[in-house]
Amino acid sequence: xxxxxxxxxxxxxxxxxxxxxxxxxxxxxxxxxxxxxxxxxxxxxxxxxxxxxxxxxxxxxxxxxxxxxxxxxxxxxxxxxxxxxxxxxxxxxxxxxxxxxxxxxxxxxxxxxxxxxxxxxxxxxxxxxxxxxxxxxxxxxxxxxxxxxxxxxxxxxxxxxxxxxxxxxxxxxxxxxxxxxxxxxxxxxxxxxxxxxxxxxxxxxxxxxxxxxxxxxxxxxxxxxxxxxxxxxxxxxxxxxxxxxxxxxxxxxxxxxxxxxxxxxxxxxxxxxxxxxxxxxxxxxxxxxxxxxxxxxxxxxxxxxxxxxxxxxxxxxxxxxxxxxxxxxxxxxxxxxxxxxxxxxxxxxxxxxxxxxxxxxxxxxxxxxxxxxxxxxxxxxxxxxxx
Amino acid sequence: xxxxxxxxxxxxxxxxxxxxxxxxxxxxxxxxxxxxxxxxxxxxxxxxxxxxxxxxxxxxxxxxxxxxxxxxxxxxxxxxxxxxxxxxxxxxxxxxxxxxxxxxxxxxxxxxxxxxxxxxxxxxxxxxxxxxxxxxxxxxxxxxxxxxxxxxxxxxxxxxxxxxxxxxxxxxxxxxxxxxxxxxxxxxxxxxxxxxxxxxxxxxxxxxxxxxxxxxxxxxxxxxxxxxxxxxxxxxxxxxxxxxxxxxxxxxxxxxxxxx
Ligand SMILES: Cc1ncc(COP(=O)(O)O)c(C=O)c1O
Numbered sequence: 001x002x003x004x005x006x007x008x009x010x011x012x013x014x015x016x017x018x019x020x021x022x023x024x025x026x027x028x029x030x031x032x033x034x035x036x037x038x039x040x041x042x043x044x045x046x047x048x049x050x051x052x053x054x055x056x057x058x059x060x061x062x063x064x065x066x067x068x069x070x071x072x073x074x075x076x077x078x079x080x081x082x083x084x085x086x087x088x089x090x091x092x093x094x095x096x097x098x099x100x101x102x103x104x105x106x107x108x109x110x111x112x113x114x115x116x117x118x119x120x121x122x123x124x125x126x127x128x129x130x131x132x133x134x135x136x137x138x139x140x141x142x143x144x145x146x147x148x149x150x151x152x153x154x155x156x157x158x159x160x161x162x163x164x165x166x167x168x169x170x171x172x173x174x175x176x177x178x179x180x181x182x183x184x185x186x187x188x189x190x191x192x193x194x195x196x197x198x199x200x201x202x203x204x205x206x207x208x209x210x211x212x213x214x215x216x217x218x219x220x221x222x223x224x225x226x227x228x229x230x231x232x233x234x235x236x237x238x239x240x241x242x243x244x245x246x247x248x249x250x251x252x253x254x255x256x257x258x259x260x261x262x263x264x265x266x267x268x269x270x271x272x273x274x275x276x277x278x279x280x281x282x283x284x285x286x287x288x289x290x291x292x293x294x295x296x297x298x299x300x301x302x303x304x305x306x307x308x309x310x311x312x313x314x315x316x317x318x319x320x321x322x323x324x325x326x327x328x329x330x331x332x333x334x335x336x337x338x339x340x341x342x343x344x345x346x347x348x349x350x351x352x353x354x355x356x357x358x359x360x361x362x363x364x365x366x367x368x369x370x371x372x373x374x375x376x377x378x379x380x381x382x383x384x385x386x387x
Numbered sequence: 388x389x390x391x392x393x394x395x396x397x398x399x400x401x402x403x404x405x406x407x408x409x410x411x412x413x414x415x416x417x418x419x420x421x422x423x424x425x426x427x428x429x430x431x432x433x434x435x436x437x438x439x440x441x442x443x444x445x446x447x448x449x450x451x452x453x454x455x456x457x458x459x460x461x462x463x464x465x466x467x468x469x470x471x472x473x474x475x476x477x478x479x480x481x482x483x484x485x486x487x488x489x490x491x492x493x494x495x496x497x498x499x500x501x502x503x504x505x506x507x508x509x510x511x512x513x514x515x516x517x518x519x520x521x522x523x524x525x526x527x528x529x530x531x532x533x534x535x536x537x538x539x540x541x542x543x544x545x546x547x548x549x550x551x552x553x554x555x556x557x558x559x560x561x562x563x564x565x566x567x568x569x570x571x572x573x574x575x576x577x578x579x580x581x582x583x584x585x586x587x588x589x590x591x592x593x594x595x596x597x598x599x600x601x602x603x604x605x606x607x608x609x610x611x612x613x614x615x616x617x618x619x620x621x622x623x624x625x626x627x628x629x630x631x632x633x634x635x636x637x638x639x640x641x642x643x644x645x646x647x
Contacts, residue, residue, distance in 0.1 A: 015516050016513060016516060017484055017511045017513070017516055018442075018511060018513060019442065019443045019510045019511060019513070019534065019536070020533070020534045020536045020538075020539055020543075020558070021534075021536035021537070021538055021539075021558060021561055022538075023513045023515070023536075023538075023539075023543070024536075024538045024539065024540060024543070025538070162446065163440065163449070163453070168440060169440075172440050172441075172442055175442050176442065176445070176563045179443075179561055179563055180561050180562050180563075181561075182538065182561070183538075183561075267489075268488075269488060269489055270484045270485045271485060272440075272442075273511070278485075280485070283462065283490075284438075284485045284486045284488065284489025285439040285456060286439045286440050286485070
């Protein structure tokens, strides 16, 4: 997975579709990121912070009982063990350090379920940056505990009341806010989406997942897994793990939620500063995604994934809400790991594909993007038939 | 040169341009508001084609777009109504790039041109990505109006000035559309545009009162008034009510021009 072209294009996807008012900020960020990422001091600072504070490296675990059950050899990259409980910390540490390097004093972010918001508030607290998080009003109610977490971490949470009052509207609002304050504020976007350089920069900050996993698998005697599987909302954990295997023969599988399947159901369009695949109606109005997991409730996908799908280098599949809870229970019972509902989509696909699309005996790297603590109340009410 | 370029250069010789903005499809009789505005002295009318995710708009125009979408307004329905109305002043459509992208660039340009639309403003289409659209739009004699922001460095102002057709949209402040209490950085932005090109330059974003119009009119070629008018329509003002307000903007601009 190489860099995009100078304008941020991955094939016909990506680019920069933002108001002129934001173009200077996007250009400044592009220059600042290139400079920082080429500077060994910054790169060391990023890795040191992730080691000292972020819980890296996260281990790779051989999932012995699940492997037996499925007739496969399944290894899990344990992003659930990273600080704040998911891969999101990798991205926010990178962007928060870059914010300071650019001499800015404040970060803003969007969040859906609150995972990226909590991670951003965490990095902001650690690095002494002011932080404001935009969150759809509907989500602030669904995820009230995460609102409280962000507030404990010193962030301000702004409920977004425009549009559908969910994640896509939170992104719109963060972009609108960024127009007014780009001089001293960085927009810390939560996935491999948005205008260039965000999709590329976030992938680079997440590629630590794939780099670590490739070397850890070698310790298990695995040079190249047959499959690398990750769930896809915007696509940052998938991009991060794919980056370690793009040049190998491994099959790359991105698992979307059936109700948010931008590759399966979307068409090319322009939203949130990028050209990508989007869920939209006959008139180009963006449709809402629906999923049991708030983190996959995004009507688009990062532009590089749209490109990888086009090339056929990665394959994107979708699983419905109905099989996700079962997969979460299976991993919990067999392996002692309660995954996030987002992650459970990847597990669900693997369970279903084992012995079929994924032939018996295959070696699989599963990116365990996050832990399920945030979801247990929801899962409990579903299992009790309350919702 | 597009027809809009010629018309707006002629206009500059006569008076300051008054450009009210309306959301297409906001009410079933939205074109009567356009007609009333023209009657009250509008020189150009900006018509918004609603998009579900209007990144450059504040709460007022967001609400207008949401209502228009609820009324099933589309690019085609709005173009159709504009074609039927055949207004005598130039109409400039404001929409987001996905609406044009989804309908097809060439098809959109042809539809707009055939409906008598003189130009478009696409706020999320920065110069870096604008070339494919500009080519097909120019071929259909539809001007592409570009925006300069207070944050635009002079090299970008120069490129935007070279490429903008009809007029240059000078954003008065670092903000999305909405009401404001002054004309912000408009004087500096207009001056930077003037230093690189002689395209007519209109001030928008936050022009709320006739006083703002007369302030901005003193150093620019015209003003765009959006949220202040749309808010009144959302509150139930009739076309007749709006005609009165637009007349006061007209008067303010004409007075400024006489005094200058
Ligand atoms: C645990 C977990 N996995 C995956 C995602 C989806 O995001 P992405 O596709 O960017 O990895 C989220 C988003 O909130 C998440 O919390």
